Amino acid sequence: MKLHLFIILLSWCIGSSSVAQDNPFAISEAGLDYLTGQALFEKIWVTAPSSTRASDGLGPLYNARSCAECHFQAGKGKLPAALTLRINSDFLGQQIQSSAIAGLPAEAQVELSYTSIVETLSDSTEVILKKPHYVLNYIQTETGRPERRQTEIEELSPRFAPALFGMGLLEVIPLQELLDKEDPKDHDNDGISGRAGPGRFGWKADVINLEQQTGKALSLDIGISSELFPNPFGDCTQLQDYCLSRPNGASREDQNLEIGPPGFATLLYFIRNIPLPVVNVNNMNTSGKEIFENIGCQHCHQIGYMQGAINPYTDLLLHDMGDALADSFDNELSREWRTPPLWGLSSYQENDEQYYLHDGRATNLLEAILWHGGEAEAAKLAFKSLSRSARQDLINFLQSI
Ligand code: HEC
Ligand code: HEC
Numbered sequence: 401m402k403l404h405l406f407i408i409l410l411s412w413c414i415g416s417s418s419v420a421q422d423n424p425f426a427i428s429e430a431g432l433d434y435l436t437g438q439a440l441f442e443k444i445w446v447t448a449p450s451s452t453r454a455s456d457g458l459g460p461l462y463n464a465r466s467c468a469e470c471h472f473q474a475g476k477g478k479l480p481a482a483l484t485l486r487i488n489s490d491f492l493g494q495q496i497q498s499s500a501i502a503g504l505p506a507e508a509q510v511e512l513s514y515t516s517i518v519e520t521l522s523d524s525t526e527v528i529l530k531k532p533h534y535v536l537n538y539i540q541t542e543t544g545r546p547e548r549r550q551t552e553i554e555e556l557s558p559r560f561a562p563a564l565f566g567m568g569l570l571e572v573i574p575l576q577e578l579l580d581k582e583d584p585k586d587h588d589n590d591g592i593s594g595r596a597g598p599g600r601f602g603w604k605a606d607v608i609n610l611e612q613q614t615g616k617a618l619s620l621d622i623g624i625s626s627e628l629f630p631n632p633f634g635d636c637t638q639l640q641d642y643c644l645s646r647p648n649g650a651s652r653e654d655q656n657l658e659i660g661p662p663g664f665a666t667l668l669y670f671i672r673n674i675p676l677p678v679v680n681v682n683n684m685n686t687s688g689k690e691i692f693e694n695i696g697c698q699h700c701h702q703i704g705y706m707q708g709a710i711n712p713y714t715d716l717l718l719h720d721m722g723d724a725l726a727d728s729f730d731n732e733l734s735r736e737w738r739t740p741p742l743w744g745l746s747s748y749q750e751n752d753e754q755y756y757l758h759d760g761r762a763t764n765l766l767e768a769i770l771w772h773g774g775e776a777e778a779a780k781l782a783f784k785s786l787s788r789s790a791r792q793d794l795i796n797f798l799q800s801i
Contacts, residue, residue: 433666433669433670434669434670434673436666436670437666437667437668437669437673438670440659440666440670441466441474441670441671442466442467442468443455443466445457445458445462445466446458446465447459447501448647448648448649448658449649453649456649457623457624457649457650457658457659458501458623458649459497459499459500459501459504459623459634459646460500460501460623460633460634460636460643460646460648461507461623461634461635461636461643462499462500462501462621462622462634463497463498463620463621463622464481464482464499464621465622466622467621467622467667469481469482470482471561471562471563471564474563474565475563475564475747476561476562476748476755476760477561477755477760478753478755479512479560479755479760480510482560482561482755483510483558483560483759483760484558484559484561484620484621485510485534485536485556485557485558486556486557486558486727486729487555488555489553489637490637491637491640492507492508492553492637492640493635493636493637493640494620495620495621495635496536496553497623497634497635500643501646503646504642504643504646505539506539507538507539508537508538508539509536509537509539510534510535510537511534511535511536511537512532512533512534513532513533514531514532514761515530515531515533516528516530516531517530517531519784521785521791522784522785522786523787523788527766527767527770529761529762529767529770529771530761530767531724531761532558534558536553554728554730555728555729555730556727556728557604557728557729558727558758558759559603559758559759560757560758560759560760562603563744563747564671564674565675565676565677565743565744565747566675566676566743566744567601567610567671567674568610568671568672568673569676569712570600570601570710570712570741571600571609571672572710573705573716574706578596578600578715578716578717581594581702581715581717582594582596582717583595590696590699591775591777591778592699592700592719592775593719593775594700594715594718594739595717595718596716596718597717597718597738600738601613602738603738603740604718604733604736604737605716605718605738610668610671610672611628611668612628613671614626614664614668614671615627615628615629615664616628618658619631619634619635620634620635622634623635624649624658624659625649625650626658626659626661626664627657627661627664630650630657632648632649632658633646633648676744677744677746679746679800679801683800684797684800684801685793685794685797685800686797687790687793687797688800689797691786691790691793691794691797692794692798695779695782695783695786697779698713699715699779700715700717700719700739700775700776701713701714701739702715711743712741712742712743713741713801714738714739714741714742715739716738716739717739718733718736718737719737719738719776720736721735721736721737721772721773721775722735722772722773722774722776722777723735723773723774724771724773725737725758725773725774727758735774737758742798742801743801744801745765745798745799745801746800746801748799750799756768757771765798765799766791766795770783770784
């Protein structure tokens with residue numbers, strides 16, 4: 401992983417070598433793009449029209465006012481702010497927006513509650529797992545239409561904001577290297593049948609590249625239009641006319657997109673270059689690493705792309721993870737999730753608030769592993785029967801990568 405960081409830093413240095421020689425304090429052009437992109441990532445969007453034109457266009461419906469609100473310091477988010485609910489509704493669109501600009505009601509407030517499940521490990525340690533439940537409290541528009549707003553949302557797919565470290569490295573892995581790891585019919589009979597989704601980003605591997613993902617996030621999560629998603633109303637549907645009548649940031653003479661191509665490119669540059677946390681390979685728990693490999697975790701959490709240059713601990717493929725993790729979408733994908741990368745786990749300290757899995761339900765690594773089911777059932781069972789010290793070694797290993 402050090403190597404990746406090194407490559408990124410190296411590419412900055414190459415771009416800036418002459419400047420750096422003239423003035424050792426100068427920031428290279430690439431470094432400047434990174435910082436400007438980071439500022440856009442952290443920028444708080446405001447309602448249009450406003451005097452700060454470059455920052456207006458928020459909403460009308462939105463989940464958050466900046467990228468950083470959900471991806472805290474480009475890492476994971478926190479619950480409940482960084483949780484979005486995907487839906488499939490003619491009326492409310494693709495996602496519940498729980499905020500709206502002044503004068504417009506948000507779509508729904510989401511109430512999160514949990515039921516407990518006790519898991520017992522082979523050394524009789526008991527672990528309490530919390531299964532989340534979501535209740536949507538719909539908000540009435542001032543013009544009424546409660547009957548339509550109450551459209552029962554039965555299909556819900558909760559999605560928690562993942563860390564964005566190393567995204568640009570995941571993007572450059574050649575597609576063939578991922579397809580080589582597919583085994584949709586489980587020909588090798590190991591119980592694991594990964595298959596490629598339409599893309600490699602998002603919890604359902606449904607977004608093809610970081611450009612699409614950035615455009616989609618701007619539109620769905622913040623309500624900002626860009627070249628790829630030019631509708632300034634974001635996720636307001638044609639049926640939400642009370643939403644479509646609001647001002648937006650694109651109706652001015654000088655601009656028809658709320659973020660223009662140069663700003664978008666700079667934000668994308670930042671996303672592509674977010675470095676991995678620096679790890680000390682000497683601190684890696686080697687016996688934990690061996691256990692990780694021996695009990696089958698690495699079947700899905702794979703390393704060694706591009707001759708070993710990229711080691712994210714994911715195959716970026718979709719796996720059936722069992723009923724306990726399934727969402728309630730009525731399709732064949734409801735039990736399937738893309739293996740998340742495990743690199744960067746070292747950035748979470750033992751005492752930090754931690755959130756793992758697609759909906760952030762697990763508050764530590766032990767819980768995250770115990771939720772594994774479906775194709776990962778065998779690895780989970782092997783984990784449950786480890787001795788206490790072997791289990792701790794494995795967790796220490798995860799915290800060292
Ligand atoms: C309201 C919270 C929220 C905001 C705001 C938000 N994101 Fe996200 N982000 C998410 C969630 C949730 C996912 C996972 C989406 C999915 O799986 O479908 C995600 C996924 C991503 C991914 C893909 C990660 C992966 O591992 O595949 C990228 C890249 C990303 N967001 C960038 C951005 C950028 C850039 C912005 C600002 C323009 C932004 N996000 C704003 C919640 C948010
Ligand atoms: C069949 C493939 C598969 C196997 C085998 C597997 N995992 Fe996973 N792992 C996944 C998927 C898919 C997820 C995401 C599931 C979700 O969010 O609902 C995940 C999530 C995780 C997470 C949470 C990461 C995060 O940032 O939220 C950790 C930690 C993890 N796995 C560790 C392990 C360990 C340790 C093992 C071995 C005991 C293992 N996994 C075996 C596929 C697998």
